[in-house]
Amino acid sequence: MTALVVAEHDNQSIKGSTLNTVTAAVECGKEVHVLVAGSNAGDAATAAAQIAGVSKVLHADGEQLAHGLAENVAAQVMAVAKNYTHILFPATAAGKNVAPRVAALLDVGQVSDIIRVESEDTFDRPIYAGNAIATVQSIDPIKVITVRTTGFDAAAASGGSASVEQVDAAGDSGLSSFVGAEIAKSDRPELTAAKIIVSGGRAMGSSEKFDEVLTPLADKLGAALGASRAAVDAGYAPNDWQVGQTGKIVAPELYIACGISGAIQHLAGMKDSKVIVAINKDAEAPIFSVADYGLEADLFNAVPELVAAL
Template sequence: MTILVVAEHDNASLKGATLNTISAAAKLGGDVVVLVAGAGAVAAVEAAAKVAGVAKVLSVDSAAFADLGAENLAAQVLAVVKAAGGAISHVLAPATTFGKNVLPRVAALLDVAQISEIVAIESADTFVRPIYAGNALATVKSADPVKVITVRTTAFEAAGEGGAVAVEQVAAAGDLGLSKLVGRELTKSARPELGAAKIIVSGGRGMGSGENYQKVLEPLADKIGAALGASRAAVDAGYVPNDYQVGQTGKIVAPQLYIAVGISGAIQHLAGMKDSKVIVAINKDPEAPIFQVADYGLVADLFEAVPQLVAAV
């Protein structure tokens, strides 16, 4: 049994989500093979070869993967699966924007059902995934010849280093020419990346404005080395950009410490952060749902409490 992990990378380094996916793949009990398709992604290939638990790395180097387009990547995964002649039983990718873009196409090309955002593995054909915004867990058994799975990375520890496996060069499937990257707008920040941060400070509708968000939360985040996040309400109100959003329709996070400021705790938001190790909530409404999942709750005016917290740290 061979498990193929489609690596997420930026042609310069391997993304942390891939390490969590490799850990999930290792629990299936077969040989874990990592596919790195890119353009000049030598560093990412070398990093994948050093990950503990990996049996082999497949490297595909082609200009067709310079922008990591989903159509070309899906075609490449399909080519690898077919070339294996039935040896590949599972195809895994992280349940990030990358994985959600590529794997549904792979499942369609293989004519199988995708199993999305698994949080546990019971056997080679039985998996657990959240439903109803995380309020219930469904155990799913698949009879498909190839299981196509996205992995909720917060549910699995990241694989460490310790490997030194062979790298096999694979021929590129080619450029389908179905899409091209026209432009990319990147948000640059000195703070940690939201999806991988150990500490997150999030603001909600209670911040009142984007100016208040920056004035109140940024000093706290800078002081404790945290990433900044937000609820959907704060994003929809225009306080912060979309890439700050934590929740079912945003980023799923599980940091060591999550500080929710002025967030009521709508089910959509809780689905994205309730796996955090320690949750601290600051809200002036004692009945706010966020307090039901918080380890520590402070009923107070955030405009008074947060500056006091910054001064005390």
């Protein structure tokens, strides 16, 4: 019995979320295959073959797979699904777009956002914004799973020697088409892959203050910038910086929360960080309950002082 990991990639390289998903697949106690569905994605398939723990890479290549349209990727997964007992996706925007379609086509229940593998059919997943953990058992013959990547260590990106097998690309579903993409370019690390994150909340007051106060600290630390939902909703930061239950789930080595009160939805997205530093002038702010280090101070004084000290 074998597990299939549906790789997230950019047609040239494998994204880090795939490495965490491979670890979850290995813990299912199965042989692990990886599906790379893309266009001119030979480099990505070669990279997938080097991941430790992977025994085979299925490479499907076709123009209709170039942009990862969910309907076409789901059709590609369905073309090989009968050979697997477990089909795993990273619980990213892309993975969560494809996995429910595959589960529906297979007529099975999806097991979402797992953080631990108890056995080949039993998994732990957070509920109530991470305040409780549910243990879920699936009796479906094929288990469709999304993996919360912060719950698993990344598999080694090198050291493997999997074979690469070409498979026929599924035809275009005709249900959707790629129109265009507007991609924000930044010299900073991608939020979900960053080792250090500096985040700001509603207390920043404006986008100008957000940039003026937090950007120098992020520059000093080589950090990514994040924000609470309140800061994003107020227009202080772009949507792709949002950390939390309705944003991105992160677990960096260091998370610095500036002017973030610590609403339950935000904590759900960052409380697995290795070290959490909170700066807030409200001594009763919930963020202090999860912080390893807390500074009760006005962030507009404390952060510039910290930058100067660095």
